[in-house]
Amino acid sequence: MIDPIADMLTQIRNAQVVKKPEISLPFSKVKLALAKILKEEGYIIDFAILDKNKLLKLVLKYLENGQPIIQKIERKSTPGQRIYVGSKEIKKVLGGLGTSIVSTSMGIMTGKAARKRNLGGELICEIF
Numbered sequence: 001m002i003d004p005i006a007d008m009l010t011q012i013r014n015a016q017v018v019k020k021p022e023i024s025l026p027f028s029k030v031k032l033a034l035a036k037i038l039k040e041e042g043y044i045i046d047f048a049i050l051d052k053n054k055l056l057k058l059v060l061k062y063l064e065n066g067q068p069i070i071q072k073i074e075r076k077s078t079p080g081q082r083i084y085v086g087s088k089e090i091k092k093v094l095g096g097l098g099t100s101i102v103s104t105s106m107g108i109m110t111g112k113a114a115r116k117r118n119l120g121g122e123l124i125c126e127i128f
Helices: 004-017 029-040 111-116
Strands: 022-026 044-050 055-060 073-075 099-104 107-110 121-127
Touching: 004 022, 004 029, 004 055, 004 073, 004 121, 029 044, 029 055, 029 099, 029 107, 099 111, 107 111
Parallel strands: none
Antiparallel strands: 022 055, 044 055, 073 121, 099 107, 099 121
């Protein structure tokens, strides 16, 4: 697998199209950090590590009418074209309604937290 983060985001997108309640992914520390942010920001219900660090299970979140909470999840930086941003260059997603995820020297965090700590880094994805 060339880009495991893009694979994770694609699996979330595809699962929400067919309204699956949960998905299982191969475990990695980066995916775990992304899952923690998705839960903190309210995009998923919960996550769990299964089979002694081999699988990561995400429980997806939907509105009462069946619409997924995540309207769009887009990978920004890819292995072929890395996108780095300074703390002042991190834009608000959808006027502050969405979330950007940035990999900084202090770990993976939301764009809002990176701006607050005055940290820049690699722009991983944007969600709204």
